[in-house]
Amino acid sequence: MAVADATIRNVDRIIAARAKTRTIRALIYMVVLLLVVWSVKTTIVDDTDWERMGSVGNVLHGVVQFLGIDWGLVPNLWQPAVETIMVATLGTLLGVMMCVPAIWFGALNITPYPPITYPIARLMMTLSRSIHEIVWALFFVAAVGLGALAGVLAIAVRSIGFIAKMTAEAIEDLDPKPVEAIRAVGGSDFQVFVYAILPQILPVMIGVIIFEWEINIRRSSVLGLVGAGGLGLVFFRQLNTFNHPGVTTVILAILVLILFGEVVSYYVRKAII
Amino acid sequence: MPILSVRDLRVRYSSSGPEILKGISFDVEEDDFFAIIGPSGAGKSTLIRCINRLVTPTDGEIILYGTDVLSLNARHLRRLRRDIGMIFQEFNLVNRMSVMDNVLSGRLGYMGNFAGLFRLFSKKDISRALSVLDRVGLSDHVDKRADELSGGQRQRVGIARALMQDPKLLLLDEPTSSLDPKISREVMALIMEIAAEYGVPVLCNIHDVQLAMEFCNKIIGLQDGIKMFDGPTTKMNKKKLDEIYAMEVL
Numbered sequence: 001m002a003v004a005d006a007t008i009r010n011v012d013r014i015i016a017a018r019a020k021t022r023t024i025r026a027l028i029y030m031v032v033l034l035l036v037v038w039s040v041k042t043t044i045v046d047d048t049d050w051e052r053m054g055s056v057g058n059v060l061h062g063v064v065q066f067l068g069i070d071w072g073l074v075p076n077l078w079q080p081a082v083e084t085i086m087v088a089t090l091g092t093l094l095g096v097m098m099c100v101p102a103i104w105f106g107a108l109n110i111t112p113y114p115p116i117t118y119p120i121a122r123l124m125m126t127l128s129r130s131i132h133e134i135v136w137a138l139f140f141v142a143a144v145g146l147g148a149l150a151g152v153l154a155i156a157v158r159s160i161g162f163i164a165k166m167t168a169e170a171i172e173d174l175d176p177k178p179v180e181a182i183r184a185v186g187g188s189d190f191q192v193f194v195y196a197i198l199p200q201i202l203p204v205m206i207g208v209i210i211f212e213w214e215i216n217i218r219r220s221s222v223l224g225l226v227g228a229g230g231l232g233l234v235f236f237r238q239l240n241t242f243n244h245p246g247v248t249t250v251i252l253a254i255l256v257l258i259l260f261g262e263v264v265s266y267y268v269r270k271a272i273i
Numbered sequence: 274m275p276i277l278s279v280r281d282l283r284v285r286y287s288s289s290g291p292e293i294l295k296g297i298s299f300d301v302e303e304d305d306f307f308a309i310i311g312p313s314g315a316g317k318s319t320l321i322r323c324i325n326r327l328v329t330p331t332d333g334e335i336i337l338y339g340t341d342v343l344s345l346n347a348r349h350l351r352r353l354r355r356d357i358g359m360i361f362q363e364f365n366l367v368n369r370m371s372v373m374d375n376v377l378s379g380r381l382g383y384m385g386n387f388a389g390l391f392r393l394f395s396k397k398d399i400s401r402a403l404s405v406l407d408r409v410g411l412s413d414h415v416d417k418r419a420d421e422l423s424g425g426q427r428q429r430v431g432i433a434r435a436l437m438q439d440p441k442l443l444l445l446d447e448p449t450s451s452l453d454p455k456i457s458r459e460v461m462a463l464i465m466e467i468a469a470e471y472g473v474p475v476l477c478n479i480h481d482v483q484l485a486m487e488f489c490n491k492i493i494g495l496q497d498g499i500k501m502f503d504g505p506t507t508k509m510n511k512k513k514l515d516e517i518y519a520m521e522v523l
Contacts, residue, residue: 181378182381184354185434186353186354186438187382190386191386195370199369202369
């Protein structure tokens, strides 16, 4: 009989536990649902200009006017497209140069004085990545005026975070034996870096830089929105003059440019690594 | 007059950690091929790395050619290191660089940062590297990448790199542990010949007692950071070896 009692108690315990789990789950669903309703209410219901949207026909009309391509605009896109690539390329190169201290300070095994230099590097990386490129561009437009230079600077600063983080991590993972050997022949810290560290991290670094360049083409194609040169500026102009097919044309041009970047990046990476 | 004398050397890797070397003293003479034997963890690698200060001892004294090694500043330490060739257990080559560049890197201690950065090695260095590579029997592999070579060949690159330094002392850290017995013997014979040719004393960590007895003229035996034996190879015998390796047997 004792056995049967124990079994019954066990069954009761399991049923109670399951009921508890169910209640908790139901509560979680409720909270999530409330959050969604609240978000929809504040962002969509309250914040949309329903009067101006009008009927479904009006909405469709708004979309349809973007269909079509403004062929007349195409010849004028070459120069800004090339400028966009130049901004991306120069920005990436400058970013690589600005990375060096962040990489040096940011790899725990080579950072000169960990309690101070390591946090400095981490701060540089986080700052670079957590501020959007448009915001960086606004900042540099204010600093150096309208034009591509502001775009180059924005791209460069925005690139530091990713390149430095990946490279610093590669340094943290490297094989320490060559480092010991170069130190033993009497090499300076700098020579240790050039002879024992750089050859080991170069493949990773080049891969990361090319990847970043590809992303930077994307970034630089919208920087014109805030006056930092390139295709974005043309895009903004078309939008302001209500030339909707022109807007579509620029978007397609940006798409072509990004595809170009991806193709180049694919082949270069394959050739090098 | 010994060229290297070590007195009461003590090493601790952290202030709370165990003492790895517990007061080691010995002398190396001009034409010694000196072996340090002992079981794993006895402190052989630590001892040899103290000589060129890849490891900083906590206490003791190291005098090399009249220089107090432990009192050197960074600049003089580099100058000292370039006079000490080191050959490593796992060769410690830069795999992605060519054999030539690996050998040339032995000259870095003589070069400024700028020349080092652009690999501006002098014609003299390059012809010297070629003759050294020829000496170790690698003249056919000059342009290969280091990771294309076999273990024995890589260790020859390591030897060539050490020779490029024009060393006044050779430190060998288990130079044969990554090699098979036949190649090990070849490499040891090569090192012994070269040491005699260049007139360089050798200090060699080795756990293969057979090789130590065969190639070295003096032996110190370490056990758990304590010196158990110090004398010419001829004085070493089975009983003393058993004592040194007693911990391993247990």
